[in-house]
Amino acid sequence: MSVLTEPERPQAEPDNRAVVLRSWKAPIALAIFTVIAAGLFILGHREGTTRFQLSQGSDLIQLPAPELPTFATGIIITIVLALMTAFAFYRVQKYRRVPIWFIAVFAVLFMTGFLTWAAAGATVPVPGLLIGTVTLSVPLIFGAMGGVISERVGVVNVAIEGQLLAGAFSSAVIASATGNLYLGLLGAMVAGVLVSFVLAAFSIKYFVDQVIVGVVLNVLVIGLTSFFYSQVLTKDPGLLNTPPRFSRIEIPILGEIPILGPVLFEQTIIVYIMYVVVALVYFCLFHTKWGLRMRAVGEHPTAADTVGINVTGTRFWNVSLAGAIAGLGGAYFTLGAVGAFGKEMTAGAGFIALAAVIFGRWDPIRATLAALLFGFATNLQNVLGIIGSPVPSEFMLMLPYIVTIFAVAGLVGRSRGPAASGKPYIKA
Amino acid sequence: MSETTAEAEKAPVPATPSEPKDDQRWSQAMRDIVGGNAMISVLAVFLALVVGAVLIAFTDEQVQETAGYFFSRPGDMLGAVWQAVSGAYGALFQGSIYNFRRDGFLAGIKPLTDTLVYATPLIVAGLGVGLAFRVGMFNIGGRGQMLIAAAGAGWVGFALDLPPVLHLIVAVLVGIIGGAIWGGIVGLLKARTGAHEVIVTIMLNYVALYLISFLLRTPGALQAPGSNNPKTPAMKETAIFPDLLGPQYNLHAGFLTAIAATIFVWWLLNRSSLGFQFRAVGENPNAALVAGINVKNIYVYTMLIAGGLVGLAGVNQVLGTVTTGFSSGIDAGIGFDAITVALLGRSKPVGIFVAGVLFGAFKAGGFSMQAAEGIPIDIVLVVQSVIVLFIAAPPLVRAIFRLPTPGTAPRRQLPIVTKEVKAK
Incomplete structure (x- = not known):
């Protein structure tokens, strides 16, 4: 027998069976929220009754x-939250996942x-809360769709803020000057595309770091719109800055x-366009040739190029x-x-x-839900500010920001972007 | 040596090896100078000023009026353009470097000292951003780090009673530590969980903003006693940076901290073992890992130091520039300006110092341009961002000015073969 043995392997070889990993993140997160609930609802004792107003005066039903x-x-x-947390621990103990609907019910x-x-002794206007949520989320959702498309094709889009601001500026000016709202919408799209052209040209043609271009573009658009606002718009606001x-x-x-009716179906046409855009982006991204090519370019541009996809062109047009x-x-x-345009009116929405x-x-879809969540948090603050x-x-x-930090830190769920996102494709 | 390493990450140079013969060496050197980085920086600044001039001329009322009859009297419009642009840039110069309208050299040079006051936080914050760049990290969290640092230093500055010199030192240190902690969170999250620092820094900016807003309106925290405004009381005399050149100039001792920080970062990057590890990780984290460098710790150290430097910018704001108490806008966009400063300075300490002074001059001059000529200071943002865009894409600048690419041999003249000869 030889005394020399194989050096012990530090880790067991993973076998071919699907390994279900036990992730304690979900139950731990639920436990934290349960503790917060206990602290607030029981220790932070508040007397009284809370009224939930579910309908507005004008509603039919x-x-x-x-x-x-x-x-x-x-x-x-x-x-109930404590029981749900215990159940989540039990599930994970048995190597089973905590279903997403379970977490949703917990959250609600x-x-x-x-x-x-929070609203002890007062009335919570539920329709107002939800309508405001949608209102505040609309630009976030459009921006997020722009971000999803751009990042899926492999270009990090930090310039969403600039695109939003450019869109706001040009739509206000064009709609105000022509009196035509649809021309304003068109102008907003053109302005967003122009910002994207710069982003695409610099990051795809000149291989400049995409985050750098994005950050600088935001500053550029803020500078340009503020300059034109102070120098041109304020001199003739009647003509240039009173859009319908x-x-x-x-x-x-x-x-x-x-x-839900008044929340979702009593909105402006932009919101209806948003529904269509979200549905189209989802469908096209996962169920069409265009989406497949786009994702291929974002995940593995070399492979995409090998099968004959024009990487540069795909990236440019999708951005x-x-x-x-x-x-x-x-x-x-x-x-x-x-209505009117104001300096830096997007205020970090991008x-x-x-x-x-x-x-x-x-x-x-998930990005839309996330945007709705952020809109809800902002509006909740507005509503609670009124109630006191x-x-x-x-x-x-x-x-929203803390939640996002937790999300990227992997505490809520692993978030991994498209593999080639942020990397310029330099054809050998 | 380190000076050359940063260049490698810029736009890829075509890999055609040149064989410089003896007679070609001089022309090769000439090409490297003309197409090199310093030249690109100068040309980028020039191009950005041209863009600014176009914007100023385009929006000038006199120019618009005269443009109506351009074809009958073109001289009027050209004159108006000249007047608008030279007036603006003249005011920019007089507001940032030397004012000819004042009597005597001592009064005339005051704008230059103002420039240095504006440059101070830009330089230190630019160093913080640039240091992170060298390690391959992107510190967009300048705003948050500045706010936390300003809150820490400001609180020490107005709430504590300490002997004169000690008070200032404690306030500065507390501010730096505040910024370092806010930056260190980012490094720690990146090292332990792989969270991308761009997202975390952007999010922490907002968290800091709301945290400071909350503290500023909470009596007993940062709010001035007996006031309802979200603003702190004024700093105590003992905690304020002393004037460097006497009370008639705004220049304060914070500028010395900028110089010290520049030397410190230069020493750190070029002469210290830690700095060598920083650069190694920045060049190639995988290779650094193989070489035995603890990459995760390097990320944490980097963000700690970078956050501390950016924090020093916040300290400079509250203890040097705005000593009458601050509100949540104390960062004044410096956190973002610092990114452009670091890019213009190519992430090298001396370069950042020069870039910081340049952007400080733009800021100081921008205010006087706004006052004298009525041109919104936002034009400075445009000029700055255009500079950085051009600097980031040297091939674009070379294409505009038809400059050669450094490191490549001049294109050999092809023998002229006329097609006509073959034609029958």
Whole structure:
């Protein structure tokens, strides 16, 4: 027998069977939220009843407004959350996943408990909360779609902010000067595409770091729009900066669904375009030749090139398309919401859209949901500010950003982007 | 040696090896100078000023009026263009370097000292961003790091009672530590979880902004007592950077910290073992890992030092430039300007120093241009970003000016073969 043995391998060889990894992240996260719930709802004892207003006065079907006793509801919800957390631990113990719907139910319950607690002795206007959520999310969703397309094709799009701002500026000016809203929308798309052209030209042709180009483009667009705003727009605001606004269109039958009807189907045309864009991006990305080629270019450009896909062209035109979509989101700031253009009016929405892209793991539907979540957090802060909430509004505003940090740190779920995103393709 | 390494990551030079013969050597050297990086930087600044001039002329009312009858009297419009552009850039110069309208040299040179005041935070923040660049990281978190540092230094500055010199030192150190922590979070997350630093820094900017906004409106935290405004009380005399050239100039001792920081970063990158590891990781993290460098720790160290440097910019703002108390806009966009400074300076300490002074001059001059000529200071943002765009793409600048690519031999003249001879 030889004394020499094989050096011990530090890790066992992975076998061919599918290995189900135990991930304790989900139950631990649920446990943290349960502890927060217990701390707020039970220790942060608030008396009174909370009224949930479910219908607006103009709705066809009027729902009753349930009144929940604040403290009792808090206790019940905390207990349910604790049971759900225990169940999640049990699932993971048995090497099974925690289903996504389970986490969704947990989130809704937590949110209900939080609203009940925060609005003790007051009324929560649920339709207002949700309508505001959609309103605030629209530019984020457009921006996120632009980000998803651009990053899926392999170009990191930090310039979403610039595309939104350029879209807002040009749509306001064009719609104001011509009086035609649709020309304004077109102008927003063209402006977004122009920003994208610079991004694409520098990152694809000159191999400049895409993040650098994106950051610099944001500064450039802020500088240009602010300069023209101060120098040109303020001198003749009547002609150049009083665009008409889109009016709300109610879709006949869908608009009468309780709660969701007014939220989703009593909106401006930009919101309806958004529904179409999200559906189209999802469908085209995963079910068409165009989407397959695009994803191939983003994941492995060399392989895509080998099978005859024009990598440079695919990237260039898809980044341009992304700019057009993000530009539409910019138009919502002026033609959909505020009307007149203001300096730096996008106020970081592009960066939140970027966060939504990553939080949504580069998937159009998930990115949309992430954008809605961010819009909800922002609007929740607005609503609670009116009711008078015990939580400082700044912490509510911080929430989306902290959630995103947790997301990219892999605590909520691993987010991995397209493999070749951010890398220039230099043809050998 | 290190000076050459950073160049390698820029746009790929065509890999055609040149064999310089003796008689070609001089023309080769000439080509390297004309097409080299310093020349590109100068030309990029020039191009950006041209772009700015076009914008100024285009939006000038006098120019627009005279353009209406351009074809009958073109001289009017050209004159108006000249007046608008020379007026703007003249004001820019007088606001940033030397004011001829004041009496005597001592009064005339004041704009230059203003330039240095504006340059100070740009230089230190640019060093922080540039250092991270050298390690292959992207620090967009300047805003957050500055805010946290400003809050820390400002709190020490107005709330504590300490003897004169000690007070300043403690305030500066607390600020630097605040920035370092805010940056270090990013490094730690990148090292431990692989979170991309671009996203984390952008998000932390907002977290810091809201955190500081909250503290600024909370009595007992940062808010000035007896006030409802989200603003801190003024700094105590003992914690303020002393004036360098006397009370008639704004230049304060913070500029010395910028010089010290530049020397420190130069020493760190070029003369220290840690800096060597930084550069090795920046060149190729995999190779650095194989060579036995703990890459993850390097990421954390980098972001700690980078955050501290950017934090020093925040300290300079609250203890040097705006000593009457600050609000949440104290960062004044310097965190983002620092990125352009670092890019213009090509991430080298001395380059960043020069770039910081240049952008400081733009800022100082931009204000006087706004006051004197009514041209919005936003034009400075445009000029800065155009400079960086051109600097980032040397092939574009070379194409515009038809410059040769350095490192390549001049194209050999092909023997002229006329087709006509063959034609029958």
